Amino acid sequence: MMITTKGRLLRRLFIPLAAGLLVGVTVVLAQDGPKAPPNPDAGLSDADRANIISQLKDRNAKWVQDFVDQGRDPRTLPVVELPTWSAGARSLAEARAQSRVVIAGIVASTTYHPDPNGLTESVTSVQVNRVAKGATPPIIEVRQVGGPAWSPSGGELQQLEGDPLLLPGQDVVLLLRSGPSGAGYQTVYGAGVYFVTDAGVEAPDSNAFGASINGLSVDAALALFR
Amino acid sequence: MGRALRRLPFGASMAAFAAGLALSAIVAPASTFAGHTLGAGDCWRYGSALTCRVSWSSGDHHSIKIRAINQLSDSTLWNAASTACANWENSPGPQFCHTTAYTNDSWVYYKRSDSIQAPNGITYNCNTSGYCSSVAQAMNIYWSEIYQPIGNNNYPSVLVPIAAHELGHALGLAHHGTSGSNVALMTSGTTRTAPNSIDTGPLPACSTNPVGSNGTGGTRCIYNGTY
Numbered sequence: 135m136m137i138t139t140k141g142r143l144l145r146r147l148f149i150p151l152a153a154g155l156l157v158g159v160t161v162v163l164a165q166d167g168p169k170a171p172p173n174p175d176a177g178l179s180d181a182d183r184a185n186i187i188s189q190l191k192d193r194n195a196k197w198v199q200d201f202v203d204q205g206r207d208p209r210t211l212p213v214v215e216l217p218t219w220s221a222g223a224r225s226l227a228e229a230r231a232q233s234r235v236v237i238a239g240i241v242a243s244t245t246y247h248p249d250p251n252g253l254t255e256s257v258t259s260v261q262v263n264r265v266a267k268g269a270t271p272p273i274i275e276v277r278q279v280g281g282p283a284w285s286p287s288g289g290e291l292q293q294l295e296g297d298p299l300l301l302p303g304q305d306v307v308l309l310l311r312s313g314p315s316g317a318g319y320q321t322v323y324g325a326g327v328y329f330v331t332d333a334g335v336e337a338p339d340s341n342a343f344g345a346s347i348n349g350l351s352v353d354a355a356l357a358l359f360r
Numbered sequence: 361m362g363r364a365l366r367r368l369p370f371g372a373s374m375a376a377f378a379a380g381l382a383l384s385a386i387v388a389p390a391s392t393f394a395g396h397t398l399g400a401g402d403c404w405r406y407g408s409a410l411t412c413r414v415s416w417s418s419g420d421h422h423s424i425k426i427r428a429i430n431q432l433s434d435s436t437l438w439n440a441a442s443t444a445c446a447n448w449e450n451s452p453g454p455q456f457c458h459t460t461a462y463t464n465d466s467w468v469y470y471k472r473s474d475s476i477q478a479p480n481g482i483t484y485n486c487n488t489s490g491y492c493s494s495v496a497q498a499m500n501i502y503w504s505e506i507y508q509p510i511g512n513n514n515y516p517s518v519l520v521p522i523a524a525h526e527l528g529h530a531l532g533l534a535h536h537g538t539s540g541s542n543v544a545l546m547t548s549g550t551t552r553t554a555p556n557s558i559d560t561g562p563l564p565a566c567s568t569n570p571v572g573s574n575g576t577g578g579t580r581c582i583y584n585g586t587y
Contacts, residue, residue, distance in 0.1 A: 190490025
């Protein structure tokens with residue numbers, strides 16, 4: 135009598151288990167993976183779509199302007215690196231050849247604004263203490279692509295993979311080329327920014343030549359690029 | 361007691377049915393979506409919460425349809441971008457690219473920024489909340505913006521490679537291989553003009569190991585491509 139009850143019980147468990155398995159597998163196979171989200175552009179014209187994007191970009195630009203106006207500290211933002219097609223200079227010799235000036239100095243201040251096409255640009259004033267190549271005034275302006283950007287979690291500091299952004303107070307060695315329209319300077323991409331720390335000159339992680347630079351004194355680093 | 365026994369099998373039946381459903385999620389092919397690193401560069405992967413560019417539900421879930429939009433204000437740069445778009449379109453894989461409107465297309469703007477040092481290109485991917493960031497930030501991509509400087513025109517041999525490489529980022533692909541090794545279109549500094557089998561990935565989708573490491577899955581893996 136007990137065996138019969140158990141058998142009936144097992145049958146009642148096995149059949150729905152198998153049915154559930156069958157239904158589940160069928161559903162999964164039919165949908166080829168999890169369901170894709172609904173198209174937010176369904177029914178919208180191209181003008182509507184462009185307008186949505188434009189409004190979001192306006193909001194982002196206002197956020198950057200507010201960040202600057204409020205004097206917020208970019209160091210409080212998480213850093214995100216943007217990959218680029220170019221990895222930059224392929225050797226220190228090439229980096230030196232690309233540079234118009236090589237200096238050691240202190241980052242005095244930085245501000246951010248959109249370039250004429252909406253890309254955020256960082257504009258930094260650097261107080262020049264030593265010059266290893268070329269000639270510069272005592273204060274120079276250095277432009278880099280990147281800066282604070284809106285994110286759902288309160289913003290991030292976006293910089294190019296081979297070009298860490300300069301931040302106020304940093305003690306730096308810089309390889310610089312002329313700015314895009316001859317105004318100011320740009321860092322030599324991939325190998326133009328070095329930080330001076332208690333342990334000597336240090337290349338950022340994205341710089342392929344750290345082994346040749348890291349730990350050198352400022353004098354020795356400048357001599358490399360002279 | 362008898363009444364209890366009669367009730368127990370019904371409750372147990374429902375539990376068994378639910379268990380069967382749960383078990384199906386493990387044994388069915390969709391289970392292969394689990395267990396991979398998400399957001400590590402390539403936007404792994406189709407159907408996950410961190411899917412890259414979205415194949416909207418009203419479209420073909422195994423493909424992605426890019427519309428390249430010209431905001432370059434320069435015919436040479438745009439000609440290169442158009443060629444890059446056509447090269448992705450004409451390569452095997454789930455990715456399509458047109459320079460004119462078509463159903464369920466997903467927008468990629470080609471824009472100009474002369475703040476960028478030539479030769480180079482940068483891609484920002486943006487989601488529906490307007491968050492625009494690196495391809496390494498996992499997101500459902502709503503639109504992309506590819507920036508190039510006018511100075512790229514001084515390097516004619518890499519005009520198409522840059523435009524095509526950046527379009528790969530817009531599709532959700534990260535860099536692949538050592539910089540300068542030129543093993544794929546998604547290699548930094550590539551001189552290739554079109555995607556190869558590394559960029560589009562194998563069939564069946566995501567069948568290389570380890571799935572999820574940079575570039576090993578290609579577009580087929582991201583979009584669950586079946587062709």
